[in-house]
Amino acid sequence: MxxxxxxxxxxxxxxxxxxxxxxxxxxxxxxxxxxxxxxKEPQVKVLLEDNKHQRIGKLAQAGVYEFYQDPKLLSQSDGVEKVAAILKLNQEPEEVQERIIRILKNYCKEPILVGxxxxxxxxxxxxxxxxxxxxxxxxxxxxxxxxxxxxxxxxxxxxxxxxxxxxxxxxxxxxxxxxxxxxxxxxxxxxxxxxxxxxxxxxxxxxxxxxxxxxxxxxxxxxxxxxxxxxxxxxxxxxxxxxxxxxxxxxxxxxxxxxxxxxxxxxxxxxx
Ligand code: SF4
Structure with a gap:
């Protein structure tokens, strides 16, 4: 109902x-x-969709999620690259890629959800x-x-x-x-x-x-x-x-x- x-x-x-x-x-x-x-107005909608800050927030969250799903990635030398591939980071603008890679590396050093x-x-x-x-x-x-x-x-x-x-x-x-x-x-x-x-x-x-x-x-x-x-x-x-x-x-x-x-x-x- x-x-x-x-x-x-x-x-x-x-x-x-x-x-x-x-x-x-x-x-x-x-x-x-x-x-x-x-x-819902087209010119407003487009600005809401094309929001770099939100995009970075979502990708960072998705990165933490992927590390949580497969904690082995945290200690693998190519763990960050593997998560970046899952997130299809190469399709993102350069600044977004750089910031997300930094976030993923930080998370590997300080994986606060472990345990x-x-x-x-x-x-x-x-x-x-x-x-x-x-x-x-x-x-x-x-x-x-x-x-x-x-x-x-x-x-x-x-x-x-x-x-x-x-x-x-x-x-x-x-x-x-x-x-x-x-x-x-x-x-x-x-x-x-x-x-x-x-x-x-x-x-x-x-x-x-x-x-x-x-x-x-x-x-x-x-x-x-x-x-x-x-x-x-x-x-x-x-x-x-x-x-x-x-x-x-x-x-x-x-x-x-x-x-x-x-x-x-x-x-x-x-x-x-
Ligand atoms: S903050 Fe944004 S919505 Fe408010 S006056 Fe400035 S441009 Fe307009």
Whole structure:
């Protein structure tokens, strides 16, 4: 039976809806409009598909997955080359190839999943995950919290590990979304979350959350889901109001924005 449609929330939507404290200059609400409302328009779609950072993230995840499937590769002198061949790395742009090879070599030196009791490990190409249906008061929404890796610690604690690449900071909001999801998926066990940057070998602190903090996160996500649906509806009714509904924030943020080539508010556009 098909499930009834529900609004959704995710870490991704949270990060696109609210700025991180102190990073307001990098935040642009119009980004959410492009990514989450106009994503099917051909010119937007092409920019979303041709995203080098996402590609590197997916290939790095796939590389870790392949090493986990065949741990012998970790100690073979041509293990990295073999994984690179499985990933068809030679079909990728040069920069992507170089960074993934570096990541695979780093992982061979520091194979952090070896010896872990893995419950789930993503290959990176699974597509859209199944949502967790959350009811907050009378409001229901789908929570999407796709995890890179989940393992069980020797004391039974569920540990959700998120892999990073590049210079992206660890955002605790993402960990809280994972911990909220874990409270539904593994209600009998305590859970923790952490991040590991595969490119620079950096591990975050272990992040935990009290039940009060998780309740706060759940309410925050509910508000975000509600607000996003309202704004989507306003846009469909009045597409000309795009910039009013999703206000642009031209400036430093444009330098990192994949939509700068099509956004009429882009600082680059203004300078041209
Ligand atoms: S180009 Fe600048 S103003 Fe336009 S969506 Fe991107 S960050 Fe916002």
């Amino acid at each position: 098909r499930q009834a449609w529900l609004p959704f929330a995710s870490y991704n939507l949270w990060s696109l809806s609210n700025s991180r404290v102190g990073q307001e200059f990098l935040f642009c609400d119009m980004n959410r409009g492009f990514k989450k409302v106009r994503q 872990k009791q893995i419950i789930q490990l993503s290959k990176g190409d699974e597509g859209f995950p199944s949502p967790i249906i959350i009811q907050e008061g009378s409001y229901c929404f789908n929570l999407y919290a796709p995890t890179d890796c989940t393992f069980k610690q020797p004391d039974g604690t569920i540990h959700i590990l998120d892999f990073k690449t590049g210079k992206s900071d660890f955002d605790r909001r993402q960990a809280y979304v994972y911990l909220l999801a874990a409270s539904y998926l593994y209600p009998q066990q305590p859970s923790v979350a952490s991040f590991y940057n595969l490119e620079i070998g950096l591990t975050s602190d272990i992040i935990i959350a009290t039940s009060e903090q998780l309740k706060f996160v759940q309410i925050e996500l509910q508000d975000i889901a509600k607000q996003h649906e309202l704004e989507k509806k306003r846009y469909w009714e009045n597409p000309d109001d795009f910039a009013t509904i999703f206000p642009p924030n031209p400036g430093t943020s444009c330098n990192y924005c994949i939509f700068s080539s099509i956004c009429k508010f882009s600082v680059c556009e203004v300078l041209r």
